[in-house]
Amino acid sequence: MSVDTSGVLELQVIALRQESDGVLSVELADPGRRLLPAWEPGAHIDLGLPDSMRQYSLIGDPAQRHIYRIAVLREPDSSGGSRYVHELLRPGELVEVGGPRNHFRLADARRYLLIAGGIGITPLLPMIQRLEADGQDWRLLYGGRSRRSMAFLPTLAAYGEKVAIQPFDEVGHLDLAAALGEPVEDTAVYCCGPAGLIDAVEQRCVDWPPGTLHVERFSAQPRSDEDLQDFELVLARRDRRLSVPAESSALDVLEAAGVPVASACRDGVCGSCETRVLGGVPLHRDSLTEPGRTDVMMPCVSRARTPELVLDL
Numbered sequence: 001m002s003v004d005t006s007g008v009l010e011l012q013v014i015a016l017r018q019e020s021d022g023v024l025s026v027e028l029a030d031p032g033r034r035l036l037p038a039w040e041p042g043a044h045i046d047l048g049l050p051d052s053m054r055q056y057s058l059i060g061d062p063a064q065r066h067i068y069r070i071a072v073l074r075e076p077d078s079s080g081g082s083r084y085v086h087e088l089l090r091p092g093e094l095v096e097v098g099g100p101r102n103h104f105r106l107a108d109a110r111r112y113l114l115i116a117g118g119i120g121i122t123p124l125l126p127m128i129q130r131l132e133a134d135g136q137d138w139r140l141l142y143g144g145r146s147r148r149s150m151a152f153l154p155t156l157a158a159y160g161e162k163v164a165i166q167p168f169d170e171v172g173h174l175d176l177a178a179a180l181g182e183p184v185e186d187t188a189v190y191c192c193g194p195a196g197l198i199d200a201v202e203q204r205c206v207d208w209p210p211g212t213l214h215v216e217r218f219s220a221q222p223r224s225d226e227d228l229q230d231f232e233l234v235l236a237r238r239d240r241r242l243s244v245p246a247e248s249s250a251l252d253v254l255e256a257a258g259v260p261v262a263s264a265c266r267d268g269v270c271g272s273c274e275t276r277v278l279g280g281v282p283l284h285r286d287s288l289t290e291p292g293r294t295d296v297m298m299p300c301v302s303r304a305r306t307p308e309l310v311l312d313l
Contacts, residue, residue, distance in 0.1 A: 008048070009036070009097045011068065013089060019151035022074040023119065024086055025059070027067050028097060035065040041126035042104035042216070045070065046264040046272065047081075048096030053264045054081040057123035057192075057216075058100060059152075062130075068097065071151060073119040098264060103271045103288045104216040106130065109188035112138040113179060115201055117193025118145070121152060123216055124192060128159065138162060143174040143197070180204035183212075192216045217269060217287045232308035235259065236278050241308075250299035250309075259313055261299060268301035275299055279310030 015027040030036060044057045045068060060069035075082040089095075104123055106112075112131055114124045121142055131138040139162045144150035146169045156163045166174055180189070180201065189212050191201045198215050205213040228246040233253065235242065244253045251273055254261050264272040268286030274296050282297035283305045289296060297309070 010094050011036075011097045013091050013093045013095065014067070015091060016089070019071055020153075021146075021148045023071055023149075023151040024074070025069060025071045025151075026085065026089070027060075027069050028095070029067050031094070033066055036068055037100060038062065038065065039100040040102055041106055041130050042123050043100040043102040044104075044123070044270070045100050046098035046270060047085075048098070049081050049084050052081045053098070055218075055265060055270045059122050059125045062126060068100075071119065071122050098262075098272065101271050104190075104192075104214060106190075107188050107211070107214065110137065110186035111184070111188075112136060113187060113189045114138065114140040115174065115176075115179070115189065115191040115193070115197070116140065116142045117174070117197040118143075118149070119151070119218070120191075120193030120197070120216075121150070122192070124190060125152060125155070127190065128156075132159065140164065141166065141174055141179050143168060143193075145169065176200055176204050180208070183208040185209060187212060189213045190215075192218075228303065231304035231306070234279070234308055234310040235313045236310055237313055244303070249301065250297075250303065254299060254313070261313070263300055266300045268298050271298065273298055273300050276312035277309055278312050280308050281305040282309060 011028040012031045013026060014029045017025045019025050039058055039062050041062065044055050047054050047056055056070035056072060058068055059071055060067060072082050072085045074086045106127055114127065116124050124140065128140060141164050143166045146167050147153060150167060153165065189205060191198055192215065195217065198217060202213065230243065230245050233242040233244055233250060242253050242257055244250050251261060251263060261275065262272045264270045271288050277295055277297050281294050283303045284291055285301045285303065286298040289298065
């Protein structure tokens with residue numbers, strides 16, 4: 001018997017483990033030890049904490065359906081989420097969990113280059129396990145402040161020369177010029193880490209074939225709120241029309257009108273509010289959706305390029 005996937009799950013903390021300086025892993029299970037919803041490498045969950053909802057990549061084995069495992073970085077400037085996990089969360093406690101959701105799936109390719117910075121290693125761990133099990137051609141470039149701060153090094157050591165560990169205090173910045181110097185056909189590049197690393201990898205991949213690069217950001221990209229325009233939402237299943245003023249988000253307007261839409265981060269990074277678009281052209285301002293897509297939008301931050309959007313709501 002599996003847990004209902006239609007809503008938020010209430011899971012129990014069953015183990016905590018220090019993985020490096022500043023990184024704590026958390027294992028979660030259903031109190032009745034029932035099966036949890038299935039997931040694939042690249043997926044994340046929403047972890048409900050006092051006064052906040054945070055997104056964390058799943059780092060365990062997808063085949064182990066009784067446990068979700070995540071890793072949480074202790075942020076010096078934490079607004080409460082990571083500090084609560086590190087200082088107050090303890091085994092036996094119950095927490096609310098949403099998801100899993102996946103906007104960072106493994107694509108089909110002949111070879112894979114994985115690039116991680118710091119806690120950005122987390123979504124790549126299950127990918128490595130899957131690629132190795134499938135006999136794929138892959139390698140990992142992993143950077144961090146120091147070896148003491150870099151989590152899961154003992155696990156990665158088992159993969160030998162496929163993994164290049166490059167702590168900043170030993171070798172400086174990751175050698176992206178060597179890793180991404182010349183475009184290689186049929187290669188998938190996956191990158192997760194600080195915004196500066198992702199931006200640098202994006203610049204290096206400009207001349208690579210379209211669709212090569214896949215990134216996951218932990219924080220929203222800078223967005224300008226200048227020149228935002230009013231637009232209309234047409235709710236196809238409700239036969240309703242709502243006006244979205246320039247100073248409000250589509251999600252705010254939907255919630256004010258009593259239209260239920262799932263939401264967690266409200267900043268365009270988790271994907272929980274993804275909504276199907278039936279007509280019109282969305283203006284994507286989130287960190288997940290490919291610019292050319294017209295079939296979905298994230299109403300928490302995204303808007304419209306056309307006077308109206310028809311939503312499957």
